[in-house]
Amino acid sequence: MASDPSASVPSLDPAGTPSVVPDVDQASAEQFDSESDTTASPRAHDSPTRTAVSPKSPKPLKTRPFSPSFSYPAEFSPRAAQRNGNLLSPTLAAAQDPQTQLQVINEDQDFNQEFNDYMRHVWHLADSGFDYNLVAVFGSQSTGKSTLLNRLFGTQFAVMHEEQRQQTTKGIWISKGQNMNVLIMDVEGTDGRERGEDQEFERKSALFSLATAEVLIVNMWENMVGLYNGANMGLLKTVFEVNLQLFHDRNSRKGKTLLLFVIRDHVSKTSLDSLAEAVQQDLNRIWSELSKPEGLEQCVIGDYFDFMFTSLPHKLLQQDNFNRQVDQLRHRFMDPSHPAYVFKSEYHKRIPADGFPKYAESIWEKIVTNRDLDLPTQQELLAQYRCDEIASAVFDAFAEAIQSLKPPLEAGRVVDNLGTQMDDHRRTALAHFDKNAGRYHSEVYQRKRREHLAKLNSELHLLFLAQVKNLAKQSVRQFRESLKQRLAMTTDQDFSTVIVSAKAQALDQFNEQARQAILDETEWAFTAEAEQLDQELQLITDQLKQEELNRLMRRLEKSVQNQYTDAVSSVLNEPHTGMWGELLSQFFAINESKEQLLRKRATGLQVPTEELDQLVTQFRLVAWEAFCQRIHDDTSEQMMLVRLRSCLEDRFRYDDQGLPRVWKPGDDIDGQFNKAKDSMSQLIPLFNRIDIEGYDLKLDDYLPASFDVRESLELLTAGKQKELAKRFKREADALYVEAKRSVVATTARVPYWIVVLLMFLGWNEFITVITSPVYLILLVTFGTVGYAIYVLNLAGPVQRGAQIVVATASQHVHQLLLEALNRTSPDGTATSAAVTQDPTSSSPHQRSIRRAHTVGATFASSPSSDDIELDDLAGSPSLTRQPSSASFSPVTRQPLRGQASTASLNRPSNSPSSRTDGGYVSDDD
Numbered sequence: 001m002a003s004d005p006s007a008s009v010p011s012l013d014p015a016g017t018p019s020v021v022p023d024v025d026q027a028s029a030e031q032f033d034s035e036s037d038t039t040a041s042p043r044a045h046d047s048p049t050r051t052a053v054s055p056k057s058p059k060p061l062k063t064r065p066f067s068p069s070f071s072y073p074a075e076f077s078p079r080a081a082q083r084n085g086n087l088l089s090p091t092l093a094a095a096q097d098p099q100t101q102l103q104v105i106n107e108d109q110d111f112n113q114e115f116n117d118y119m120r121h122v123w124h125l126a127d128s129g130f131d132y133n134l135v136a137v138f139g140s141q142s143t144g145k146s147t148l149l150n151r152l153f154g155t156q157f158a159v160m161h162e163e164q165r166q167q168t169t170k171g172i173w174i175s176k177g178q179n180m181n182v183l184i185m186d187v188e189g190t191d192g193r194e195r196g197e198d199q200e201f202e203r204k205s206a207l208f209s210l211a212t213a214e215v216l217i218v219n220m221w222e223n224m225v226g227l228y229n230g231a232n233m234g235l236l237k238t239v240f241e242v243n244l245q246l247f248h249d250r251n252s253r254k255g256k257t258l259l260l261f262v263i264r265d266h267v268s269k270t271s272l273d274s275l276a277e278a279v280q281q282d283l284n285r286i287w288s289e290l291s292k293p294e295g296l297e298q299c300v301i302g303d304y305f306d307f308m309f310t311s312l313p314h315k316l317l318q319q320d321n322f323n324r325q326v327d328q329l330r331h332r333f334m335d336p337s338h339p340a341y342v343f344k345s346e347y348h349k350r351i352p353a354d355g356f357p358k359y360a361e362s363i364w365e366k367i368v369t370n371r372d373l374d375l376p377t378q379q380e381l382l383a384q385y386r387c388d389e390i391a392s393a394v395f396d397a398f399a400e401a402i403q404s405l406k407p408p409l410e411a412g413r414v415v416d417n418l419g420t421q422m423d424d425h426r427r428t429a430l431a432h433f434d435k436n437a438g439r440y441h442s443e444v445y446q447r448k449r450r451e452h453l454a455k456l457n458s459e460l461h462l463l464f465l466a467q468v469k470n471l472a473k474q475s476v477r478q479f480r481e482s483l484k485q486r487l488a489m490t491t492d493q494d495f496s497t498v499i500v501s502a503k504a505q506a507l508d509q510f511n512e513q514a515r516q517a518i519l520d521e522t523e524w525a526f527t528a529e530a531e532q533l534d535q536e537l538q539l540i541t542d543q544l545k546q547e548e549l550n551r552l553m554r555r556l557e558k559s560v561q562n563q564y565t566d567a568v569s570s571v572l573n574e575p576h577t578g579m580w581g582e583l584l585s586q587f588f589a590i591n592e593s594k595e596q597l598l599r600k601r602a603t604g605l606q607v608p609t610e611e612l613d614q615l616v617t618q619f620r621l622v623a624w625e626a627f628c629q630r631i632h633d634d635t636s637e638q639m640m641l642v643r644l645r646s647c648l649e650d651r652f653r654y655d656d657q658g659l660p661r662v663w664k665p666g667d668d669i670d671g672q673f674n675k676a677k678d679s680m681s682q683l684i685p686l687f688n689r690i691d692i693e694g695y696d697l698k699l700d701d702y703l704p705a706s707f708d709v710r711e712s713l714e715l716l717t718a719g720k721q722k723e724l725a726k727r728f729k730r731e732a733d734a735l736y737v738e739a740k741r742s743v744v745a746t747t748a749r750v751p752y753w754i755v756v757l758l759m760f761l762g763w764n765e766f767i768t769v770i771t772s773p774v775y776l777i778l779l780v781t782f783g784t785v786g787y788a789i790y791v792l793n794l795a796g797p798v799q800r801g802a803q804i805v806v807a808t809a810s811q812h813v814h815q816l817l818l819e820a821l822n823r824t825s826p827d828g829t830a831t832s833a834a835v836t837q838d839p840t841s842s843s844p845h846q847r848s849i850r851r852a853h854t855v856g857a858t859f860a861s862s863p864s865s866d867d868i869e870l871d872d873l874a875g876s877p878s879l880t881r882q883p884s885s886a887s888f889s890p891v892t893r894q895p896l897r898g899q900a901s902t903a904s905l906n907r908p909s910n911s912p913s914s915r916t917d918g919g920y921v922s923d924d925d
């Protein structure tokens, strides 16, 4: 009993929505359990993994669009798909057995949209390119086709149960052969009572098989050979007719189709050759009876078909023999070295595996809609479709791959080796495209490749443009930095050279890097960007040049100002009638050298002649204004007053030889003064204005025509002149008075007649001295000693020594006198006491004097070198640095030097109180 394969197909839910059986194994098992008592179908077990199209649903599995077979860069897998987002239908996800079959076309003639997914994920043939084959089996219903295929290829097509003779295979099923890249199509049997006289599907399935399969297995019983219908001759006639329909253009005919006749239940004595011959004759007859299209009248069957015959023993009666021969037959499908190998290259339809589902679908669509089925056109269309699809998939992956290049470029950075990276990406994308699309129609592929390349290039061109833009920015930046660094360590003379070389380097670098980013087979250019960069660099260069010129002008201006200051001061401080001429002469001389310098530097900076002339004119104007300003500053009222006084002093205080005058009573001070003053009065008008006489024409030529030189010449207005003369008069009068006073001071010395009188009165004494040997010796001795003291500069120490000696002597004498008085006077004690005691009786002034004397006596009583120094420093600031301020009163310091003897009158020199501060303090108290 044969079970209906549709038992395992998807069914419609109550809403009419097609649903897919999620797990065929489970569904079959459940069905088996429920039917086990009555109509248990072992065929369900024979086909554990089958996916079919719902008969009531035209497009039941359109949940996924036709997907590109190309995955870039990661390989696609069902498990990964499940992990990443449930891309596969549950049925497909469960179909892990490579021998799972698919009802590619159901009995309602719907094409299964999962074919492509099966090719890729179940049978893993999508990436096989041309390395796959396709076999279709034809024959009457229930003639053991599925049984043969299962045995031959290890497939699991449903087989009719022996107890139930009914149609098993409905529509067209596809499965993959075990351990071989062979797709097997199990086509619904012909002559079935289910379809009756309706041979429409038979014709369509034949057309579909011929358009796709390389080998058509024609299954027939031995006892049917010679019979028209039983031997499938009707079917074969249909095959031949549609073949002519398909390949009516002989030029587009590529290869043939192999018809492999398998004669089943070959139990008779008739040889295979005889059987084959009988079949061949029938075929020739059918072919000759065909009405051939125009132009194909003379074609023979061999132009389109090759024939191969084989027979198999009875499966039930000769099981082992049957199995053995089927195994031998398998070699023809698996072993390319087999002499009867069936998959010759000429039979291949040259449809790449990844495009085969789409091709099959489009073929079937044409067949179903009864339109002209032009295979070459179909192949071309497929090529277009697939190439576009592959290009799109490749481009998506390519766009994602180059995404990483965008952020740095958008951030304005230059990407290193962008050209190489872009080339790598492009090459990879093209390689993937070539690999997958290269198998399709050559012309279409080439055309699509060009389009694909153009698209890749246009995408990369955006990166290139961004790179060029960033390169230009980088070049500008580097140019600035490079210039800054170079200018920092170069001399002014090299400025122009530096700019030129830096600019050339920046442009070269830009061109080089931009060129590296250009890809082959493109017409990318960066001329506009290069020109723009050149302009930008020129702008920077001009800016830097201008800055340098400004700097140069400032330096020159400062330099001439300094030189003008010296020149103006030195000339105006010696006023004379030709001073303006002298000054102007110096002005031109100074400017001449600076102008030369300006021209030299500006030429070095490649300043055009016209611009240079303007610069020089500008410099002259600035220089002239600075010159005038310097003169104005130097002829301010105050400066003029100082200058006039200085001149007056020179003329009044110094004689003609430049020696200072010492005015004597007899000198003509008034005359000299008036003379000097008169000469000064002639000088003031010299400073009224800058006198350009003799230089006026030269100045007119020298300065720009628009500038009026004469406007800036006036220095002292009439009012200022008057004020200046007034103030100068006061200064001059002061000088005169000073001169007069100096004469009075000279006159205040000892008169000469006094000197003469003294000489007259002392003449006798002089004679006495020089005539007396004693006096003379004394005179000579004292004179020599005095001279020695003078020469050795010992006057100070000798004087101080003398003072000490005198003080000591007077103290001693004083002591002696006191003692003598005490001895001679009856109330000497009282006298002594009156002299020596009770300081409180005296006035404060006396006390302070006494205190000072006490201190002075203290020092005087110790005739050491320290005493001499102290005495010497008494009037100097160093005296204030003595250790104890309590010992010195400001009041007592001055008298200290000359009144030691007075102090000694009040207190004995060796008295303890006179040497200690304690005595001083008690005295004060």
Ligand SMILES: Nc1nc2c(ncn2[C@@H]2O[C@H](COP(=O)(O)OP(=O)(O)OP(=O)(O)O)[C@@H](O)[C@H]2O)c(=O)[nH]1
Pocket (backbone or CB within 6 Å): 140, 141, 142, 143, 144, 145, 146, 147, 148, 158, 159, 160, 161, 162, 163, 166, 167, 168, 169, 170, 188, 189, 190, 264, 265, 313, 314, 315, 316
């Ligand atoms: N006599 C004989 N019977 C066979 C042979 N091979 C298979 N059968 C039987 O023929 C019956 C039909 O087998 P299937 O393989 O289902 O035949 P089929 O041509 O695929 O049937 P459909 O798919 O319905 O067209 C089964 O009962 C098989 O056991 C054979 O070589 N000789």
